[in-house]
Amino acid sequence: MPSTYDTPVFPGPVHAHWQATAASKGFDLIARIRDRYHLQLRCQTCSGSFTAKLFTLMRHQPLCPHCLAARRSAVANAAGITFLGPDPDRRGYGRFRAPCGHVLARQFELIDRIAKGATGLRCETCHNAREAAEARRFGWERLGYCPSGRPNYRLYRHHCGHVQRIAQANMLWGQCDCAGCGQGWNAKPSFLYLLRIVLPAGANRPTRHYLKLGYSAHPVKRHRHQLGLARDAQVELMRVLAMASGHLACRAEQAAHRRLTSAHPEAVVPATELAGAMNVVREIYRPMLLPMIEAELDRIAAEADRTSG
Ligand SMILES: [Zn+2]
Ligand SMILES: [Zn+2]
Ligand SMILES: [Zn+2]
Incomplete structure (x- = not known):
């Protein structure tokens, strides 16, 4: 034969x-x-x-590797990304093209959870670019991660030339005085912020993941207290966008909510589901909306930069 x-x-x-x-x-x-x-x-x-x-x-x-690839493609499509193939270097990982165009290596198990709406996907390349863009608005150039290896610190160069490490959360909120020239960032802005909130599993409830898009005239650092979150809630600050004024921030936030809720009503968490877990029950979204919220914030940032010249 x-x-x-x-x-x-x-x-x-x-x-x-x-x-x-x-x-x-x-x-x-x-x-x-x-x-x-x-x-x-x-x-x-x-x-x-x-x-x-x-x-x-x-x-x-x-x-059958062909059937397996077809199943993985279907799950990836449901998660809003494209399956490219298994990661040749790591077992249990695949390579995927994100909507931004970047190729990400992720565990198949994570893609399953994204497809089910339990979590969202974030591209680290785009995220780092956004961190850098936000720092530029405060007069700092993001050089990279802190050489000490502390995960919450980054290395920045001020426009005066001085290089210093700054806690990422402080940079996000524009709280970064330069040790070289003594200048801080004096504008009195307001902020749009995006939080990821995880409520641990309860007696007959699974772990719950939410996104909160909000607006504040002050850094929201004591999340639990300020948002009335349960003590065992985990909160992660995903993004902050400084706006030139409270009026602008408030208007941009409300317009974003209008667009998000009308385009993705299924991703708006009903207030009844949140009763008892947090005081804030409006403007809470399901995690799969992450890329759309990021895109919304990108648009607002571009608009703010254009109008501020
Ligand atoms: Zn087959
Ligand atoms: Zn990307
Ligand atoms: Zn300086």
Whole structure:
């Protein structure tokens, strides 16, 4: 039999009980290939063929790589991204193209959770670019992560030339006096902020993830207190956008909420679901809305930069 495959057919008997086992597991045994340990199988579901070990066929359930890729693509599409293939370097990880165009390596398990709406996806390249853009608005150039390795610190260069490390949360809120020239950032702005809130699982509730997009005239640093969150809630500051005035910030925030709620009503968390967990029950969104909220904030930032010249 001439081989239609790259790998040569292995000369040797194809036993009837191998064929029966293959059929019972959803495959046609096409040929023995490469050496005495390998078989070429055809999937009865998708008609795709692949190489499997004889041992795997006889002892386990072989996985059709074509069906697996199709399942992973479907999950990725539901999560709003494109599956490119398994990560060659890490088991359990795939490579995906995010809506921004960047390629991200993520665990398949995480993509499952995103597809189910339990969490959101963030591109670190875009995120770092946004951190840098925000710092520029306060007169600082983001040089990179802090050489000390402390995860919450970044290295920045002030426009006077002085380089210093600054806690990321302080930079986000514009609280960064320069030790070189003594200048702070004197504007009295207001802020749009985005928080990720995680409420731990309760007696008969799973862990709950939410996004809160808000507006404040002051840094929101004591989240729990300021938002009336339960003591065991976890809060992560995802993004801050400084606006030139409270009026601008408030107007931009309300316009963003109008657009988000009319375009994605299914992502607005009903107040009843939040009763008892937090005082703030308006403008809370499901985590899958993260990319849309980021895009909304990008638009607001671009608009603010354009009008401020
Ligand atoms: Zn298949
Ligand atoms: Zn990106
Ligand atoms: Zn300075």
